[in-house]
Amino acid sequence: MPMASLSRWTMSYFAAALASLLAAELLMLAGFGYPAADLTEPATLIVVHVTAIGWLSLAVAGALLQFVPVLVARPLAMPWLALPALLAIVAGLVLLCAGFAALAGWADWPFELMPLAALGLFCGFLLLGVMLVATLLSARPVTLFAGFVLVGLACLAVTVLSGAAFATILSGRSAWLASVAPLPDGLRFHALLGFGGWLGLIAFGVSYRLLVMFMMAPELPARQVRLVLVFGGFGMGLAVAGLLAPATGIEIGAGFITMPLGALAVASAFYGRDILTLYRSRRRKALEINMLASIPAFAALGLGLPLLPIATAIGGWEPGIAALTFLLAFGWLGGLTLAQLVKIVSFMTWLETYASRLGRGPAPRVGDLVAMPRTGWWFALYYAGVAIAVAALAGGLASGFRLAMLPCLIGTAGIACELVRIRHLSEIKAEQRPSLHERPRLLLARADERRMPHADNRTAETSRA
Amino acid sequence: MPTTEPLKPRELDVRPALRGGEEPFQAIMDAVSALEPGQSLRLIAPFRPVPLFSVMANRGFAASDRAIGNGDWEVTFSPVAGEVDGTEGLALGSSPSAAFWGPPLQELDLCALEPPEPMVRILETLEALQPGDVLFALLAREPVFLFPELAKREHEWAGNFDESGATYRLLIRHGGGRAHG
Numbered sequence: 001m002p003m004a005s006l007s008r009w010t011m012s013y014f015a016a017a018l019a020s021l022l023a024a025e026l027l028m029l030a031g032f033g034y035p036a037a038d039l040t041e042p043a044t045l046i047v048v049h050v051t052a053i054g055w056l057s058l059a060v061a062g063a064l065l066q067f068v069p070v071l072v073a074r075p076l077a078m079p080w081l082a083l084p085a086l087l088a089i090v091a092g093l094v095l096l097c098a099g100f101a102a103l104a105g106w107a108d109w110p111f112e113l114m115p116l117a118a119l120g121l122f123c124g125f126l127l128l129g130v131m132l133v134a135t136l137l138s139a140r141p142v143t144l145f146a147g148f149v150l151v152g153l154a155c156l157a158v159t160v161l162s163g164a165a166f167a168t169i170l171s172g173r174s175a176w177l178a179s180v181a182p183l184p185d186g187l188r189f190h191a192l193l194g195f196g197g198w199l200g201l202i203a204f205g206v207s208y209r210l211l212v213m214f215m216m217a218p219e220l221p222a223r224q225v226r227l228v229l230v231f232g233g234f235g236m237g238l239a240v241a242g243l244l245a246p247a248t249g250i251e252i253g254a255g256f257i258t259m260p261l262g263a264l265a266v267a268s269a270f271y272g273r274d275i276l277t278l279y280r281s282r283r284r285k286a287l288e289i290n291m292l293a294s295i296p297a298f299a300a301l302g303l304g305l306p307l308l309p310i311a312t313a314i315g316g317w318e319p320g321i322a323a324l325t326f327l328l329a330f331g332w333l334g335g336l337t338l339a340q341l342v343k344i345v346s347f348m349t350w351l352e353t354y355a356s357r358l359g360r361g362p363a364p365r366v367g368d369l370v371a372m373p374r375t376g377w378w379f380a381l382y383y384a385g386v387a388i389a390v391a392a393l394a395g396g397l398a399s400g401f402r403l404a405m406l407p408c409l410i411g412t413a414g415i416a417c418e419l420v421r422i423r424h425l426s427e428i429k430a431e432q433r434p435s436l437h438e439r440p441r442l443l444l445a446r447a448d449e450r451r452m453p454h455a456d457n458r459t460a461e462t463s464r465a
Numbered sequence: 466m467p468t469t470e471p472l473k474p475r476e477l478d479v480r481p482a483l484r485g486g487e488e489p490f491q492a493i494m495d496a497v498s499a500l501e502p503g504q505s506l507r508l509i510a511p512f513r514p515v516p517l518f519s520v521m522a523n524r525g526f527a528a529s530d531r532a533i534g535n536g537d538w539e540v541t542f543s544p545v546a547g548e549v550d551g552t553e554g555l556a557l558g559s560s561p562s563a564a565f566w567g568p569p570l571q572e573l574d575l576c577a578l579e580p581p582e583p584m585v586r587i588l589e590t591l592e593a594l595q596p597g598d599v600l601f602a603l604l605a606r607e608p609v610f611l612f613p614e615l616a617k618r619e620h621e622w623a624g625n626f627d628e629s630g631a632t633y634r635l636l637i638r639h640g641g642g643r644a645h646g
Binding site: 347350 | 556577579580581584585588589590591592605606607609610613614617631
């Protein structure tokens with residue numbers, strides 16, 4: 001049935017994600033991790049994983065739980081797994097950070113925390129994957145959009161499994177694993193599959209659909225969009241090969257990472273051309289805040305992804321690679337996610353509150369829920385902080401980087417407050433707000449089960465015939 | 466088989482069965498299954514079998530009925546040309562009886578509106594219609610968030626994309642759900 005209801009736990013995913021982003025920014029503001037510590041030191045790894053798993057993965061997961069059913073016009077499969085998945089991922093992340101702290105020697109905790117953390121993350125992402133794959137495959141034929149998500153989920157699987165192997169090695173529990181998967185070489189591919197494959201390819205695929213919807217742009221030809229998936233998928237295949245190469249005894253040079261990165265950069269070039277086409281051909285001329293605030297994110301992608309393979313090919317320029325990685329994680333993925341969160345949260349809140357009232361009295365528009373232009377200023381602060389941070393990282397200015405995290409943090413906190421105000425309908429005139437007990441709850445959508453009487457009849461008829 | 470001539474309607478008199486206390490539904494369905502393509506079914510019953518009309522409509526048969534005295538009714542169910550598989554090509558969840566809804570009272574072209582505006586307009590328009598009225602709308606995409614709301618308000622719908630896949634065609638019949646709940 002092409003019915004979509006509200007995903008019950010998506011708001012909880014978003015809340016956990018925003019809390020993680022604020023935590024990561026606070027840590028960086030406090031001078032925790034790179035550049036004060038090395039790229040592969042526990043302090044840096046804590047910041048990286050709070051950002052990658054806590055912030056970006058949970059936000060993307062929450063959005064997918066809401067929009068995969070909408071985009072394939074099928075109900076979410078096994079929706080009761082959403083909460084266990086969230087709890088397992090959060091528990092896994094907390095254990096992982098504790099494990100890194102133990103490795104760093106800050107606390108006298110057992111190293112077994114690491115494989116335990118891997119188990120939690122594995123279970124959480126597995127449940128998430130089961131829900132999404134079952135939903136995607138329930139709609140036939142499998143669309144190009146579903147292809148992006150499926151390849152992204154495959155990258156997530158490899159990322160989680162390789163991460164679990166690293167965690168086991170780091171806990172000192174498997175000399176065998178350590179012998180087949182030398183750690184420092186594998187890390188780059190693990191990171192690339194996580195950021196580029198899971199988060200990146202899914203951001204590509206989802207944005208094609210959402211941009212068409214939000215800007216009323218004409219659909220792009222599938223063969224044009226398929227190029228992005230082909231090159232992106234090829235790049236991720238190379239990354240998997242790079243990850244597995246040590247186990248097979250094949251010697252790959254240190255410069256091998258340039259190849260998957262290069263393929264991803266080609267994919268992003270095609271993607272950038274498509275996004276430009278969508279913006280130019282849009283029928284909705286006035287850009288809403290989510291589309292305006294996405295422009296710096298696309299610019300960050302356009303700058304960061306072509307330069308990253310060049311920086312790795314030159315080799316040895318660690319500050320440059322760190323700066324470009326930060327630009328892609330916080331400018332592109334982070335900025336795009338924050339921008340679309342404003343739209344997703346306001347749309348879901350509007351639907352939850354006003355769907356049953358439409359046609360029966362005055363109802364505000366979705367955009368009325370968002371405080372403008374104030375929300376725009378928070379984004380300006382956030383992106384300004386990211387830009388300064390990138391420059392400081394490239395220039396090796398550790399204190400400049402720390403200072404740059406202040407506008408980032410203030411901007412993020414401002415956006416988080418705006419999202420809470422959207423849930424509380426704070427911008428809506430009192431007479432258009434429903435009574436207190438009917439208002440949206442902050443973290444849990446009122447997703448009542450609705451059935452379709454004549455659809456049930458039809459099934460009964462078919463079985464009788 | 467009593468019929469050799471395909472256009473001659475098949476007859477079924479359920480009065481004896483009903484007098485004998487039997488439930489004739491299965492016999493009717495068996496008779497329907499045994500129909501030749503294009504063949505009609507003439508049913509004789511001791512009452513006007515209204516519930517059967519929608520069951521048969523779902524199978525692509527139009528009903529015409531007349532009283533034949535003594536409270537008995539003769540109903541002829543004729544296959545509607547090209548509509549035997551009327552639900553073919555319709556989105557899952559579409560009402561199978563949509564082929565018999567009659568012409569729409571109102572038509573809306575909502576292709577140029579940004580979501581969720583089409584949903585707002587359709588629900589507003591429906592509030593002004595009477596039970597049984599039919600509304601036709603053109604949209605740029607499948608209105609997945611509208612369907613649960615239609616079901617909640619007891620409206621029926623049928624929809625699909627046109628051949629080019631660019632426009633979604635939606636037919637909604639006012640189901641008489643409370644207009645102001």
